[in-house]
Amino acid sequence: MAALALEEVVVPLRTFSLRLTLDVDGAIALVGPSGAGKTTVLRAIAGLVRPASGRITSGGEVWFDASKGISVAPDRRRVGLVFQDYALFPHLSVRQNIEYARRHRADEYLDRFSIRHLERARPLDLSGGERQRVALARALARDPDILLLDEPLSALDAHTKAGVRSELHDLLRDLGIPVLLVTHDFEDAAALADRVGVIVEGELRQIAAPGELVAEPSDPFVASFTGANLLNGYGERDGGLSRVRLVDGTVITTADDAQGEVVLAVYPWDVTISRAPPHDSAMNLINAPIRGIAEIGNRIRVTIGPVSAEITADSLERLGLEVGQPAYASFKATGTRVVGVRGGSALAHRSGLRSASS
Amino acid sequence: MAALALEEVVVPLRTFSLRLTLDVDGAIALVGPSGAGKTTVLRAIAGLVRPASGRITSGGEVWFDASKGISVAPDRRRVGLVFQDYALFPHLSVRQNIEYARRHRADEYLDRFSIRHLERARPLDLSGGERQRVALARALARDPDILLLDEPLSALDAHTKAGVRSELHDLLRDLGIPVLLVTHDFEDAAALADRVGVIVEGELRQIAAPGELVAEPSDPFVASFTGANLLNGYGERDGGLSRVRLVDGTVITTADDAQGEVVLAVYPWDVTISRAPPHDSAMNLINAPIRGIAEIGNRIRVTIGPVSAEITADSLERLGLEVGQPAYASFKATGTRVVGVRGGSALAHRSGLRSASS
């Protein structure tokens, strides 16, 4: 199986440069906010944009090498690229789209993606989910050495999405060629890929298994991207622990070494809520009126002061929590992580409303 | 506070008609797949599309009454409509946008939405989150009697979204005017609104508190929209219970009365996973190789046969589950609900890949 390698690829973009070194084996996902350069990565690999420098190889073949002046034409690279908007040919039928690459008859793929009933339809008459399957079939009918997916799920409504995601997951697993997908949704990335890289303004901040990203976010951005609460404050060592004074005066104890202006990350599921002061080992206690209660599927998000906690519906009932009512949010010193120095992150200006309030 | 009422409003659309009777008080969300008619509801209320029949009143005022031939012009209805793409005036600065309605100076809103630093910027130079705040400010600066939000979160990347959602939630709570928002994402709806209505092909299937929708989905569509597994099978009464034989032969026991071709709903968080046959009261047991393990934030989705279960990271560790390896999924007879008769739902053709595989 031929793996894909990007070596110090640099693509100058409008406001910044994409700089990337990456080995693609198995299924890898790149997540990042809109405008981070995700699509550009795929275009560079497919040969649709020419990097200023660097090297791109697929197995044995050299696809691009700035130093040697090599740049293989897009149609001579064996990539299957599924565009964010699928880019199906509107004037061709589903069958014709799939057979466009002239490598296989469409039938095999019509069946495999259970779209035979659509073979005569025009792309415009298809639903989002159906279009995606056609786009996938078309890309695979080209016998690619690598599959590139741009926002594979973003064009689908939540309802279709659930189904497509699980199917896609199975497909990628069985495919047997390296897959690189980009998305701005961490959950999608986590659900689909073995390893997830977080990319911001063209720079790869961290790449690891989804679990690791949550456990050990390398910076505030990665942390908030994976769903953590961020707390800005001023930290001082104190014995084995550090104490961080937040803007609102609250003092947080952390097991990490926190000195000076720092950003702490606390995950909602590490925070417990109670009406009375809890008698447990949790060293951090925030007492404030409940700012919000949001019900998300079967989980409930309760926001108290600067942190929000995730609790079950049962405990909501049991505690009989209500907005405005004072309550306690507690979490362990070990449940907090120093994820960066304050201000020193793309964060401040990005997560608009929240940072404004916290 | 003036409430909004839609009485048997009918809007003929390309392939179907929107038919809606609805009282808007507090914060209400309509969820539905793309093309369900959500935006059309808001357009009808704002007076941008003229219903074929029905009546729309806001507090005392009659805004539309087909029978009386009344149709108040959009600029004479006091609605604040935030468009899906925000529809900010590209040739005006943020301040000019907010002052367009000529009711208030922008300052109050610039501060309230902490966008004072952007007052001179042009909409095109703003991030998604910033644009939304400007759009909100602009709509509220018009002193509306009701606020209409079209997909308030869909234009934001996951990272910004988290923050905006909680802020928006607080805002809507403090607003003091009825709010109607439409989205295709159930989680967003649940997070933002007191009551959520599920709308499909122009028809309101069910409207209730988010919790209720999950607890008592009126049909398979609502069920799958709120995240349930759907199981198609043939059911027969058997004493106090019913037994449903699925297509793959598995037999499911349900406390509900299931006879004939039925659709059962099982929520992932009611399904427990184990390596060995569990010794508990759960009457339903599925033994099959694990089809997929998806890590979503701190939760893990494990798919076994036709059902997927939601478990914690710890239990994943403890059980040491791996894809391909056989395991047991069990759930109570009371954990299953009959949500409809098979085929008798918009579902079959909608949820593409999943229905194809299950």
Add this chain to the structure above:
Amino acid sequence: RPNAQITVYAAASLTDVFPKIDSRQKYQFGGSNTLAAQITQGAPADVFASANTTLPKQLFAKGLCSKPVVFTRNALVVVVPKANPARIRSIYNLTRSGVKLVVAGPGVPVGSYTLQVLENMNLSGPVLKNVVSRETDVREVLAKVALGEADAGFVYSTDAKTVSGKVTVIKVPAWAQPKVQYGICVVSRSGDKTDAQAFVKRVLSKAGQAKMLRYGFLPRVKKK
């Protein structure tokens, strides 16, 4: 009283002389036939000076203008570019195949005069086959020759003079000359008949006629 400006529609061949006779008036020069047509269509002309007498007579018949009078005569010549690429020395050379000859359209006075000349010389057939273009008025004929695009063209002797530097003139034998008489009349719808009359008088006056002669026109009555 200082009489107001009037509008004179005059044959293209009068382009240079009329302003010299009376510089205050407004002139529109062109193919007499075109001008006649425009007057028929209601053009606000006061005086119509045509390169023939038939057109004014037609207008008179329709009651569109006063009884025309002859105010001058002219002669036809052949012009060839100075370079003379086709080496034309006499009218008879025009029969040579490959000669690019331009004439005015049959409706234009000079066009019909040209046909008469060729009739008179029995050259119609062999010469007309060399015609490459029928221009809309005599000035266009002259221009195509002066530019050297055409090898030869039939124009009035008076026109030939205006571009003497660019073309060589070949005389048409007197016996073959058609009767080229210019007719002038006052347009019926003229808002200013008195001034129109005055202008006609001016043209017919000694001074006027003198100018005409200086520009190579012939006396209005042929002296035997």
Add this chain to the structure above:
Amino acid sequence: MTRAFLAGLITAVAIVTLAFLALPIVAIFAHTTPAHLFDQLSNPVVRDAFVVSLKTSLIAQALIVLFGTPTAFLLATRRFPGQAVAVTLVELPLVLPPAVAGIGLLAAFGRLGLLGSTFDALGITLPFTQTAVTIAVAYVASPLYIRQAIAVFEATDPNLTAASRTLGAGPARTFFRVVLPLARGGLVAGLALSFARGLGEFGATIMFAGSLQRVTQTLPLAIYAEFDRNFDATLAMSGFLVLVSVVLLLGLRIGLTWQRSPSKRSLYLFGPSASG
């Protein structure tokens, strides 16, 4: 109510405008009867002029498509220094007085023109020939096609061509299988416009090619020549050309709408769009 008044005013203005534009056409047909119109087709002058016009137009349009399409494609998809100049050059004939165009053509291809001597040497003479008519028509009509072609090519979704490339199709295949099929409607529309414009060419032709029945006298030239002799013939020919233009334009309309999205959007200035 002022609002209704405003709407009324606009409608009124529009009606006046349309009336003004319609009147001349109506007038032409008021003066000539269909029968009369088709009699004229037996009038040798008209018939010859028609043949000349048709022949030269067809050749000219063929050339325009053949040379214009690649040019338009290049201008639409490539960036290069002096591009603005090139585009201006392409559009210039559209705004140039035809007479000036004719003079330019004379000054360029005439005997004494820039290439005159060259052509002489090759024994080629353009002025007064049918070739000259074709050249004049091609020169004057080309912008209408090329501009449209540029617009259409610029409108092609680059993701589609990108997709085609990643699916292993080379430039040629991509152009003929993706770009051209998608552009067809617009190109046809542009061609119709350019054809109609060419059919009406007058100034440049008479300057550069002169006017000789059966050789260089096109319909517009015949109209001008007949104008003073036989006004009826003129009207009939005019009526005939109007019909041709209308047919072409309607063809164009269809071509275009076949391109554009079917549903026309309301700008909600005067109340909502009635639904359905």
Add this chain to the structure above:
Amino acid sequence: MTRAFLAGLITAVAIVTLAFLALPIVAIFAHTTPAHLFDQLSNPVVRDAFVVSLKTSLIAQALIVLFGTPTAFLLATRRFPGQAVAVTLVELPLVLPPAVAGIGLLAAFGRLGLLGSTFDALGITLPFTQTAVTIAVAYVASPLYIRQAIAVFEATDPNLTAASRTLGAGPARTFFRVVLPLARGGLVAGLALSFARGLGEFGATIMFAGSLQRVTQTLPLAIYAEFDRNFDATLAMSGFLVLVSVVLLLGLRIGLTWQRSPSKRSLYLFGPSASG
């Protein structure tokens, strides 16, 4: 390699085309010197023609904007029976032979025309007056502005006007505060085109207005008239008109690009776009 060959071929064709289009312009300037060109402005014929052209063009364009804009807006935003006909009507003058347009105008407003008697009764004479020039110019040039205006109005995002309405702005305010500012660039571009076309108008003018110095003789007519007497003057005037047209077109280019998105998209037919 065939691929390079293909690219080369297309480039070659484009170059030939552009050369053909450029040659007549070049020739005109080859025959005249800038000095000579500006001498002409002291030539009374040229000066008078220039004044007439400018005056009639300005009035005509003013009328076109005044009447064309509401018409275009209506055609762009409203659906009504016979709309296709209306649009065809608007575009007709663009494809109508100018001579035919002139005939039509005569047949409509001439003494023998449809409204002839009416006008006579009112003591109005249109044909062969300066008003006639203005009418001819307006008639022939209007489509270029109106078509562009329709396109621009159709392109306005209906959500923006909808937003304006929900924010309490009436139709008028919405039109002037939102629609017009957004359309401005396109409208200016259209006006430039129409102005240039009007400046070059020949056929219709000579038919309907004749060519009377100081009254109806516009630059193109003067060029045609001077053509025979003094070819240098003609060339100079032509050169002058070419310059005007170029200026207008470049203005238009700017107007348009000021509208369109800045970055030109590559269609990836010949390799990727170099980044940055």
